[in-house]
Amino acid sequence: MPGTPQIRPESLTGESATPRRRPVSRRTVLKAGGTLLLSVFAPLPALAAQILAVRVWPAEDYTRVTLENDSDLKATHLIIKDPDRLVVDIEGLQLTPTLKSLVAKIQSNDPYIRQVRVGQFTPSVVRLVFDLKAEVKPQVFTLAPAGQYKHRLIFDLYPVREADPIAAMIEKGDWSDQPGSTPVRPSQPPAPVAAPGTAVQAGQAAQAAQSPVLLKPEPAPGLPPVQTPAPADTPAKPDALAQRPAPTPDREKDKPMKVTRMITVALDPGHGGEDPGALGATGLREKDVVLAIAKRLKTRLEQHPNMRVMLTRDGDYFVPLGTRVEKARKVQADLFVSIHADAFVQSSARGSSVFVLSEKGASSSAARWLANKENEADNIGGVNVQRHDPQVASVLLDLSTTAQITDSLKLGKAVLGEIGGINRLHKGSVEQAGFAVLKAPDIPSILIETAFISNPEEEAKLRDLDYQDKLADAVVTGIRHYFAKNPPLAKSRIA
Known part of the structure; x- marks a missing residue:
């Protein structure tokens, strides 16, 4: 009403009926906005790499283990003796069923790996422990995507003592004990076949025809004796070997x-x-x-x-x-x-x-x-x-x-x-x-x-x-x- 004095809220019993609003400063507004932006754009926790496939390729030459994944992985490794083990730690990885399947892929006849153990060493590191059958020289490296494959982490396990290829052939029976001297039985009918030497190098081609090395073979099991060769113009037949x-x-x-x-x-x-x-x-x-x-x-x-x-x-x-x-x-x-x-x-x-x-x-x-x-x-x-x-x-x-x-x-x-x-x-x-x-x-x-x-x-x-x-x-x-x-x-x- 006109002339009626205005009664302020703070005059009632010493307490205000509604909270007193303090003036909002510009600094307060900027601080609140910054907090909101940080909450929106803060980086999310990094996702672990995904293992797409695991493969094992055992061979006498070496055994290869392949982990195919969707990103480049970082791994460290060390050899532990008595007994021989290869320990591999892979960063940025979590244990998955695909990775666990590596255990079942190790074959009993693998020349170098007895078994493998897989576990979550830390929240972001997976550890592989290869129990070895023999001392190895490991090669651990990564491959960029190529062909049908994505990123690959490779473990190649080579023997410390590489096999002599000639000794290996002798052991398999593919190589005579005295490759430099193989006598031919004189009772056999003469039917020599030209045997080779080293590949003819520069300057040797002309000499080769003058100094052939000949071999008179014994009949192979199940094959008839060697016959007189057919004329040069006779067409060849694959089954006439x-x-x-x-x-x-x-x-x-x-x-x-x-x-x-x-x-x-x-x-x-x-x-x-x-x-x-x-x-x-x-x-x-x-x-x-x-x-x-x-x-x-x-x-x-x-x-x-x-x-x-x-x-x-x-x-x-x-x-x-x-x-x-x-x-x-x-x-x-x-x-x-x-x-x-x-x-x-x-x-x-x-x-x-x-x-x-x-x-x-x-x-x-x-x-x-x-x-x-x-x-x-x-x-x-x-x-x-x-x-x-x-x-x-x-x-x-x-x-x-x-x-x-x-x-x-x-x-x-x-x-x-x-x-x-x-x-x-x-x-x-x-x-x-x-x-x-x-x-x-x-x-x-x-x-x-x-x-x-x-x-x-x-x-x-x-x-x-x-x-x-x-x-x-x-x-x-x-x-x-x-x-x-x-x-x-x-x-x-x-x-």
């Missing part, structure tokens, strides 16, 4: 003589382990079929008493490209034959091929494409770049001589001619490209693409055991024809 030996360049060489050494052939089944190679429409993996063919080829070659074979891998595990070449050189191989099954983006591509090394570029765009694809095997299979020896790589790249390529072309032509009797050829001549696996400087080397696994009809052929047998027979016949026409020099006895 046992009846037709390689011809000798000179009848005077038919005289019985002492064998100075055996023929050593290095067979290289491509891919393996982490690297499956090409895949067929029905799921046939290149690494599986080429290993099967290589084993059949090994059996047939060893039916001839003057031949022995070394496989660069005899199981499902990965071997780096350079290591394949080194293995062949360690056993002083006379030939290197790499076996593959081709694939192309178009399923209509078909036919078998034989390739040799080229120093001047690929003989065709298709050969270049294929070489680039095969040379990616180290990225997919997984090579520890810190363990890679650049000096060895330089030697393998730089020492490929014209003589080696010349001999390889002769071998390739002999083998291709025989394969053409059992399958259509993709191209009627030997092709050339920069295949890393063919770069041994002193060994004639070829790469056989047995068929296109990407072609449904040829994939079915590759599955067929009869085709695998015929292919192996054809390759053996081609190898024998090569040695008959190109007898290389003898080499010194293996120490």
Whole structure:
């Protein structure tokens, strides 16, 4: 009412009826807003890496354990003695059923791992303890995504004392105790076959024909005695291997003589382990079929008493490209034959091929494409770049001589001619490209693409055991024809 005095709340009984509002300062507003922003944008706890798959690849050469994951992992490791154990701590990881499944993947016949224990060591660290059967040299490294794989953490367990490849072949019965001297029984009928020496190097090609090393073989079990060779113009038949030996360049060489050494052939089944190679429409993996063919080829070659074979891998595990070449050189191989099954983006591509090394570029765009694809095997299979020896790589790249390529072309032509009797050829001549696996400087080397696994009809052929047998027979016949026409020099006895 007009004239009525205003009564303030604070005048009532000394207490205000409503709380007194203090003026809100600008600082208070800014402080509250900052707190709100911090609560909204504060970083969330880091998510643990996810293990996508675990794989174990046991082999005599080494055992590999692979953890595939969605991010790059950091791991530390140490060796503990008495008993031998490998302890690995992986950061940023939590125990999952996938990781626990590693325990069941260790096989009882693994040469190096007895068992593995997996546990959550700290809230963010998983510890793996590998109980070992023997002392090992572990290689622990990571691989960036490649091919079908994401990030991978790799444990390679190598033996401390690497096996001597020649000693291993002797133990398996693939190598005579005295490789430098194998007497031939004089009672046998004279039917010598040219045996090789070291690969012909520069300046030796002309001398090779003048100084061949000949071998008069004994009949292999289940095979008839060696017959007189067919005329040179007689077409080759893959199933006539046992009846037709390689011809000798000179009848005077038919005289019985002492064998100075055996023929050593290095067979290289491509891919393996982490690297499956090409895949067929029905799921046939290149690494599986080429290993099967290589084993059949090994059996047939060893039916001839003057031949022995070394496989660069005899199981499902990965071997780096350079290591394949080194293995062949360690056993002083006379030939290197790499076996593959081709694939192309178009399923209509078909036919078998034989390739040799080229120093001047690929003989065709298709050969270049294929070489680039095969040379990616180290990225997919997984090579520890810190363990890679650049000096060895330089030697393998730089020492490929014209003589080696010349001999390889002769071998390739002999083998291709025989394969053409059992399958259509993709191209009627030997092709050339920069295949890393063919770069041994002193060994004639070829790469056989047995068929296109990407072609449904040829994939079915590759599955067929009869085709695998015929292919192996054809390759053996081609190898024998090569040695008959190109007898290389003898080499010194293996120490």
